Amino acid sequence: MRVAPFIATPMEFRTVWWEDETVRLIDQRKLPHTVEVVNCTDLSSVAYAIRSMQVRGAPAIGCTAAYGMALVARQSAAHSVEDLLEELRQAKAILDAQRPTAVNLAWATSRMLRRAETAASEGTTAIKTVLLAEAEAIFAEDLAMCHAIGEHGAPLIPPRGHVLTHCNAGGLATAGYGTALAPIRTAFAQGRPIHVFVDETRPFLQGARLTAWELLQAGIPQTLITDNMAAFMMQRGHIDCIIVGADRIAANGDVANKIGTYGLAVLARYHQIPFYVAAPYSTIDLATASGADIPIEERDPAEVTHIAGIAIAPHGVPAAHPAFDVTPNELVTAIITERGVLHPPFTVALRQLASQP
Structure with missing residues (x-):
């Protein structure tokens, strides 16, 4: 086939x-x-x-x-x-x-x-x-x-439709339609106003290389920003909500996602902006009690010191490269799954979701 x-x-x-x-x-x-x-x-x-x-x-x-x-x-x-x-x-x-x-x-x-x-x-x-x-x-x-995530998540996007994303959780990261981009794609297909602010997502630049490319293919309006512009955009009122994907969601609702996600969640709380996580049920790990138990992948520091093989830092400088961080559940407004939207307390909501046939 x-x-x-x-x-x-x-x-x-x-x-x-x-x-x-x-x-x-x-x-x-x-x-x-x-x-x-x-x-x-x-x-x-x-x-x-x-x-x-x-x-x-x-x-x-x-x-x-x-x-x-x-x-x-x-x-x-x-x-x-x-x-x-x-x-x-x-x-x-x-x-x-x-x-x-x-x-x-x-x-x-x-x-x-x-x-x-x-x-x-x-x-x-x-x-x-x-x-x-x-x-x-x-x-x-x-x-x-x-x-299904798109159908459940689209109504959560505020009327003006200004959404901030991080990393790439679109069709390229899934079987074809995306998780974090699914509500955006669905809302856009429904004719709703949408404008996506795309975090570049250092050091691998999944936002700049992949999310921006996907949105161009789909004709969805966007603005690419560097990661350190996100706080400014929130302060100026440009962001209505944030939608990110997840690589693992612990039983208490703590979320492991691309490095930089935790910082966005903290900023969102300060600026009173909804922070949504979109992920399929298979990303939920009820065997892991909290984010403290999630293993964090450490990647090659050369991905930090180099871009496309070109050095951007002095030769020999030490660099850290944790590929993910963990966002505490209290910073998450809701989790969007194919089975519906989950609200706090997530320990209860996730357990109830798991009990569904």
């Missing part, structure tokens, strides 16, 4: 798909100037794509990992079911280790492994077949969830 590799409509993207026994994806490191397709033909290339941020965004990572598990199964020469299951367990461990903060990664690989185990009685050929179908199901479900 081939999914359209790039733009299905101006509102919907495809960044990862299965074709010819290969996991194909758009190399997001090359955007916005070059659209390049990466062909992942084995487990190591899928793992590298996730780790190197050729593919990024928690839902998109989950979809990629699911296809990666299907790829391992279909390439396996194992003669016994147990040998194949062991290969899949090892593949899961390798994939999970690539980006430890994003819970969708382990969620997807766990789901794939469970599906393989339920098909074990049918033999190795059956496992190979059902795993590809399961990966396609994860992709389709994510796309549907993003559209």
Whole structure:
């Protein structure tokens, strides 16, 4: 099965798909100037794509990992079911280790492994077949969830429609429609006034490179700003609300997201601006009690000292690079999921959400 590799409509993207026994994806490191397709033909290339941020965004990572598990199964020469299951367990461990903060990664690989185990009685050929179908199901479900997030979140955007975003939580970060950008896309499609203020999002510039590019494709009005302009824009009354995505939401509602998100939440509280988090249910991790328990990925300091391989800092200067921060739940106005909008107290709301059939 081939999914359209790039733009299905101006509102919907495809960044990862299965074709010819290969996991194909758009190399997001090359955007916005070059659209390049990466062909992942084995487990190591899928793992590298996730780790190197050729593919990024928690839902998109989950979809990629699911296809990666299907790829391992279909390439396996194992003669016994147990040998194949062991290969899949090892593949899961390798994939999970690539980006430890994003819970969708382990969620997807766990789901794939469970599906393989339920098909074990049918033999190795059956496992190979059902795993590809399961990966396609994860992709389709994510796309549907993003559209549902858009429907639930659009009414929260104030009438003037000035929204601040951070990082990229659009179609490029998901199966195609986005999480934080979903309410924006939906409101715009409804004919409502929308203007997006796009944080550039140092040091990887996901806002400047990816979100700005997506909004241009969709024709949605925007203004790109540097991260340190956000407070000024709020002070001057330019921002009506903030919508961000999430890589993991703890059981108490603490939110791990791209570094810089916590600062925006603090600023939003001071300026009395609603701060919304948009994420699918799969991003909620009820096994993690609070943000203090979420592992924070430390990336290569060279991503701070260099941009596109060009040094912007003195040679040899030490640099820190935590890729995420944690926003305390008391700074979050609401969490927008495909199942509805959650309001504080989040410990109760998240537990009730989990109890829904």
